[in-house]
Amino acid sequence: MDYQAYGNDYTIKPLVTELKNPVKNILLVGNSFMYFNCGVNPMLVGIAASKGIKLVLTLVGISGSSLYWHDVKSYLRPNGLRSYAFSSDGKNTLQFINYPNGKIFDAVVLEDSSQGPIHPELNKLFAQSVARHGADVRATGAEPMLMMTWAYKGRPEMTRQLADAITKEANKNRMPVAPCGLAFARALREMPQLELIRTDNRHPTVAGTYLEACVFFASLLKQTPEGAGFFGKYDDMSVDPETGAGLQRAAWETVCDFNGW
Template identity: 35%
Template sequence: MLHSRWAKLSVLTAFCLGCAAASAAGVQPEVKDLGMTPKSILIVGNSYMYYNCGLNGYLGGLIREKANPKIKTRIAAIGRGNLSQYPIAEYLDNNLLASHDKKFGQLDAGLMQKELKKRESYDLVIMQASNRGAEDQKRDAFYVPNHVKAIRAAGGTPVMLMTWVQRKKGAPAQSLVADCVTKIANDNHMMVIPVGLAFEAAQKAYPDVKFIMPDNTHPTAVGSYLMASTIYAALYHRDPTEATGFAGGCEKPLEPAVRQNMARVAWDTVKAWYGWK
């Protein structure tokens, strides 16, 4: 038992040190352009994705206004979920759904045939990476290659989403999370979207604005809009300040000045991250 604990500690320490060593130089993204224009998007993540108006509504609205009026965006989210808990291959091929296993019995033959013909296809699958420490990053590093393989086998393009860190005691530095997530993305030859860095930049530029809820982890509506703007900028290589007409589907839409400020921070962050002119 003692040997097992030391072995686990050694592996986690090695992973942490690897990210820390990379952090000293700053891990840079290797994939700096998506290389395609998505017509359909699946976002896989946890409650960050649906909290306070939700990413899906904001992102879909931004895209439909300027980039693609027919975009299809979907979210697969589990509260407190992580990438070890999402059967992404099943999301992309209805024939693989565990619920269709014959050991559970069989639906009426005609209905079953219709079910098996259903297949959600997505040009792009965005995976929310962990924003926690070495053990969680090591877990993502293990599961992500399997998800990437499934996404590409289904004809899609995988992308990693780097979020902000929790404002809690013991939370890792944003720079460490950024480097670990970027390393995982680089190892799997995919784009990483720097939402966490946009949050960091926005908080410095607008210290009086609340981007994270009092629980110190979930986004406010402003935070959700900033996340959507950063993703929009990265995916479409477009300035999100151009989408001035979309106020969001919330009961209390954000003020135009707030939306523009967040879009500007998102665009500046994305350009700096990928080295775009």
């Protein structure tokens, strides 16, 4: 397996290793790497709920997008996203939500395109977007975090390239990083029989999305996902408990190693 040599391959360490404050309402901004397999958000909510933690997730995804495409500031406006919800008691009652001081989200996870941070023509736009979106997120009282994406299948060298490029911009802007790419490399090294990436060589399988959710859980909450009893919501969108336990462990060990916890 050609991922083995790159299991923990990065040279730039994060300067900010955790969020300052507890989080409940979280916004995910990205593309299909976040919304494949019915989305990483219900996976993350389910993992948290199984450990007695209530998270509220909102996902804004644009197919094929980079952060340059997103107008994150507009997502954070009052009376926009998360301005109302329907009850889950079967009555479908509409409830409008008021937020103190207009703050809707506690944290915003930002994901660029899978090549953007290392593309010779797009990397400058990536850097500009991280700085702009980070400032807009902080202006609302929320905290920004960058998502580190994974290498394409058959392109293991991308693990290190993406890790260093994304961590570099995170350090410039004083943001923590969710090291999904490093977790993919570790899991593929430890469980080489597992398919984390689809036959298009880029997008996650259900197991890949589950691992992504475990990394988000660990990075956002500074808690281990190990022991979570949730492995997916639907029959074709779940992993078996043994695989899930291995992915939980890989996520936690990766996040701890990367952040020096």
